[in-house]
Amino acid sequence: MSEDYREMWGSLGLNLEAHQGLLAVLSDAYQGIxxxxxxxxxxxxxxxxxxxxxxxxxxxxxxxxxxxxxLVVGTFCVYVPExxxxxxxxxxxxxxxxxxxxxEEAEKFxxxxxxxxxxxxxxxxxxxxxxxxxxxDLIIGETTCDGKKKAYEIFDEITKKVYVxxxxxxxxxxxxxxxxxxxxxxxEKLTAVTGKEIALDRLKEASRVVDAKRRALQRLxxxxxxxxxxxxxxxxLLINQISFYDxxxxxxxxxxxxxxxxxxxxRRGVGVAPxxxxxxxxxxxxxxxxxxxxxxIIEQSGGIVVGExxxxxxxxxxxxxxxxxxVDEAIGKMADRSIGINCACxxxxxxxxxxxxxxxxxxxxxxxxxxxLQFCTPYLVEAHGAKNSVEAAGLPFLRIETxxxxxxxxxxxxxxxxxxxxxxxxxxS
Amino acid sequence: MSEDYREMWGSLGLNLEAHQGLLAVLSDAYQGIxxxxxxxxxxxxxxxxxxxxxxxxxxxxxxxxxxxxxLVVGTFCVYVPExxxxxxxxxxxxxxxxxxxxxEEAEKFxxxxxxxxxxxxxxxxxxxxxxxxxxxDLIIGETTCDGKKKAYEIFDEITKKVYVxxxxxxxxxxxxxxxxxxxxxxxEKLTAVTGKEIALDRLKEASRVVDAKRRALQRLxxxxxxxxxxxxxxxxLLINQISFYDxxxxxxxxxxxxxxxxxxxxRRGVGVAPxxxxxxxxxxxxxxxxxxxxxxIIEQSGGIVVGExxxxxxxxxxxxxxxxxxVDEAIGKMADRSIGINCACxxxxxxxxxxxxxxxxxxxxxxxxxxxLQFCTPYLVEAHGAKNSVEAAGLPFLRIETxxxxxxxxxxxxxxxxxxxxxxxxxxS
Numbered sequence: 001m002s003e004d005y006r007e008m009w010g011s012l013g014l015n016l017e018a019h020q021g022l023l024a025v026l027s028d029a030y031q032g033i034x035x036x037x038x039x040x041x042x043x044x045x046x047x048x049x050x051x052x053x054x055x056x057x058x059x060x061x062x063x064x065x066x067x068x069x070x071l072v073v074g075t076f077c078v079y080v081p082e083x084x085x086x087x088x089x090x091x092x093x094x095x096x097x098x099x100x101x102x103x104e105e106a107e108k109f110x111x112x113x114x115x116x117x118x119x120x121x122x123x124x125x126x127x128x129x130x131x132x133x134x135x136x137d138l139i140i141g142e143t144t145c146d147g148k149k150k151a152y153e154i155f156d157e158i159t160k161k162v163y164v165x166x167x168x169x170x171x172x173x174x175x176x177x178x179x180x181x182x183x184x185x186x187x188e189k190l191t192a193v194t195g196k197e198i199a200l201d202r203l204k205e206a207s208r209v210v211d212a213k214r215r216a217l218q219r220l221x222x223x224x225x226x227x228x229x230x231x232x233x234x235x236x237l238l239i240n241q242i243s244f245y246d247x248x249x250x251x252x253x254x255x256x257x258x259x260x261x262x263x264x265x266x267r268r269g270v271g272v273a274p275x276x277x278x279x280x281x282x283x284x285x286x287x288x289x290x291x292x293x294x295x296x297i298i299e300q301s302g303g304i305v306v307g308e309x310x311x312x313x314x315x316x317x318x319x320x321x322x323x324x325x326x327v328d329e330a331i332g333k334m335a336d337r338s339i340g341i342n343c344a345c346x347x348x349x350x351x352x353x354x355x356x357x358x359x360x361x362x363x364x365x366x367x368x369x370x371x372x373l374q375f376c377t378p379y380l381v382e383a384h385g386a387k388n389s390v391e392a393a394g395l396p397f398l399r400i401e402t403x404x405x406x407x408x409x410x411x412x413x414x415x416x417x418x419x420x421x422x423x424x425x426x427x428x429s
Numbered sequence: 430m431s432e433d434y435r436e437m438w439g440s441l442g443l444n445l446e447a448h449q450g451l452l453a454v455l456s457d458a459y460q461g462i463x464x465x466x467x468x469x470x471x472x473x474x475x476x477x478x479x480x481x482x483x484x485x486x487x488x489x490x491x492x493x494x495x496x497x498x499x500l501v502v503g504t505f506c507v508y509v510p511e512x513x514x515x516x517x518x519x520x521x522x523x524x525x526x527x528x529x530x531x532x533e534e535a536e537k538f539x540x541x542x543x544x545x546x547x548x549x550x551x552x553x554x555x556x557x558x559x560x561x562x563x564x565x566d567l568i569i570g571e572t573t574c575d576g577k578k579k580a581y582e583i584f585d586e587i588t589k590k591v592y593v594x595x596x597x598x599x600x601x602x603x604x605x606x607x608x609x610x611x612x613x614x615x616x617e618k619l620t621a622v623t624g625k626e627i628a629l630d631r632l633k634e635a636s637r638v639v640d641a642k643r644r645a646l647q648r649l650x651x652x653x654x655x656x657x658x659x660x661x662x663x664x665x666l667l668i669n670q671i672s673f674y675d676x677x678x679x680x681x682x683x684x685x686x687x688x689x690x691x692x693x694x695x696r697r698g699v700g701v702a703p704x705x706x707x708x709x710x711x712x713x714x715x716x717x718x719x720x721x722x723x724x725x726i727i728e729q730s731g732g733i734v735v736g737e738x739x740x741x742x743x744x745x746x747x748x749x750x751x752x753x754x755x756v757d758e759a760i761g762k763m764a765d766r767s768i769g770i771n772c773a774c775x776x777x778x779x780x781x782x783x784x785x786x787x788x789x790x791x792x793x794x795x796x797x798x799x800x801x802l803q804f805c806t807p808y809l810v811e812a813h814g815a816k817n818s819v820e821a822a823g824l825p826f827l828r829i830e831t832x833x834x835x836x837x838x839x840x841x842x843x844x845x846x847x848x849x850x851x852x853x854x855x856x857x858s
Contacts, residue, residue: 381579
């Protein structure tokens with residue numbers, strides 16, 4: 001990134017020296033993990049550019065939007081309806097959470113035994129390294145796990161920007177009603193902050209934008225069902241990560257261009273790895289940018305990742321909002337759509353087990369890698385049921401528990417290689 | 430305990446050899462921690478007896494109740510209204526969760542990074558060491574933390590007895606309504622299982638029994654406000670632990686006898702430790718029997734524990750249900766009473782901070798020890814706010830994170846001794 005941004009970063013209160021170091025590390029990692037891949041689709045060039053400007057041009061755009069009176073809203077979770085934010089002319093962005101940054105600072109507030117993602121978002125803020133959290137006017141949290149639920153209390157002490165939506169623990173009628181009311185309350189909150197009512201025409205336009213983004217992500221997912229796979233899991237993961245912070249209209253256009261290229265590759269039988277490369281589905285905890293660890297281990301070990309049953313992945317785009325005739329109807333649909341996401345925060349959550357097997361079948365996955373961040377209790381516990389369910393469907397299952405550090409990469413590589421051998425032999429683990 | 434129970438334990442499917450070993454360890458621990466205390470109230474004799482028969486006579490009683498057609502209901506949490514269970518002529522008991530037992534078995538199902546209490550209840554069951562879980566006809570779980578919420582899914586797979594109540598994440602109007610409905614559904618469930626309606630007269634009788642128990646526990650708490658303290662924190666903790674599984678009418682009678690003795694001690698200025706002994710309040714995670722670790726360290730180090738802002742403690746008995754004229758009114762009061770408990774599962778939970786300072790003042794505590802089980806995220810995070818709030822009130826604060834093992838006892842003792850020195854000097858930590 002250019003020197004020209006230093007003034008902007010300084011005005012946002014970032015720690016300039018540490019930030020420069022972070023960008024250098026990220027750039028090296030991107031070079032090593034992404035740009036070293038062979039036979040990438042040409043249209044990935046746009047996404048490479050977006051990553052290179054993740055703390056640059058995109059922040060310029062956010063600050064411009066703010067200067068035009070637009071609300072910048074930071075979120076952490078696919079349960080927050082982006083449509084509402086766009087309907088008040090706001091900008092929705094994911095916040096930095098995917099790297100070990102400011103860990104020591106974060107551990108002054110949070111237990112050491114907290115997952116890397118939560119320590120990450122606290123650490124990025126405390127170390128002055130996230131231009132997104134500094135640009136945000138409002139940060140929307142949600143009660144999806146103990147760690148986030150309680151961290152937001154402290155995050156609000158620090159940022160004074162946090163608004164928490166209550167997600168229920170069960171998908172009961174009462175839980176659904178509570179969640180619907182939470183979405184109504186978010187609409188009221190957004191109106192109160194911006195002075196803009198949620199008007200039907202604006203909401204329809206917002207919904208068209210967000211559903212178009214979801215459709216493009218569905219196209220990307222569908223393309224990965226082919227053998228040979230026309231795109232690497234790493235690149236597909238990156239696009240899913242970028243979907244949380246790029247301008248949605250531009251992103252959708254560029255992703256559809258990429259998908260056209262992928263369709264052409266499929267017609268011509270071109271892939272990023274040979275036909276017959278072992279195909280794996282990943283299921284579990286979210287992977288925030290730049291958490292590319294597991295995909296990179298798998299694809300460097302001779303496998304290919306064909307899907308992510310995860311919030312940074314299929315859960316984010318599988319269901320569209322669809323048509324509606326009134327704001328009230330739209331809010332009901334938003335509540336139904338999002339509570340249809342099978343996050344491990346719910347009990348029971350059998351729908352997720354069905355999702356894993358459905359995705360395996362649709363994407364011709366030959367094995368499931370269950371990924372949980374260390375200390376992410378909901379997914380760590382669900383690994384038990386997922387293993388039983390995947391193996392009952394005849395596929396091998398590998399359970400990975402890790403964090404953002406690189407210390408266990410060698411050990412994970414050994415386990416992944418052994419698993420790929422099992423997959424090649426077509427037997428349950 | 431007598432050999433006579435072996436047949437009963439065998440019929441419950443316990444692992445007899447391991448069980449004998451457990452009882453021997455417990456008996457030694459009790460001898461060393463409890464019976465070695467000096468100047469105990471004479472009326473503690475009853476509670477000593479109850480502990481000695483915890484897996485014996487009380488189980489005989491439960492099996493007798495079952496043979497008379499009574500429902501035995503196991504619970505883990507103060508949010509489950511005992512009144513409803515008694516109103517259908519059921520017996521309410523807490524389940525074993527206070528010792529490192531069956532850990533290796535439990536870790537086959539739960540992540541290693543799970544709190545000792547949750548691994549404890551899984552482990553007790555899996556190792557065949559809990560006659561309570563075997564006697565129970567129904568086990569009522571609740572969604573108070575990620576670990577329990579997800580563990581109950583697996584616990585139900587294993588026991589086929591689990592019914593989960595959904596507790597909300599916020600004390601909003603919607604959350605309160607959802608919780609009220611959950612209590613109504615529990616009433617329906619208990620009726621469905623027993624064939625007995627929740628009748629007003631039976632519910633009134635049940636409420637009299639439970640409120641009388643709460644009143645007796647309040648008397649015990651009030652007695653501890655005096656200096657010298659007429660009873661040790663260890664003994665008071667034990668009584669609170671026993672309140673979860675003893676027959677409530679007998680328990681209340683015996684506790685009131687003890688309280689009469691404590692009142693007499695107060696009148697005569699008799700204490701278990703000299704006047705002026707440093708007085709500490711403990712606040713945090715629940716301490717299931719036989720988890721006496723922190724109290725025993727504090728009292729062996731020259732301090733006295735004067736109260737527990739905890740579920741095994743004040744949260745369990747502070748508020749009475751009181752009078753009602755209809756079943757519907759009673760259910761509303763049960764919902765209001767229990768959601769008034771300030772568990773760290775709620776966000777925000779500022780009420781707990783006020784409770785800690787109120788209890789400190791009422792009990793003339795000179796310092797607060799914040800106790801969290803390792804991996805108990807909700808309490809570990811709230812330690813941050815509790816420290817600020819306690820120190821703002823002018824009292825020193827000590828943060829303890831531990832488990833059931835004895836490995837850190839030396840280190841904890843050193844920290845507690847240093848804290849007691851600070852307390853003696855009357856300055857914030």
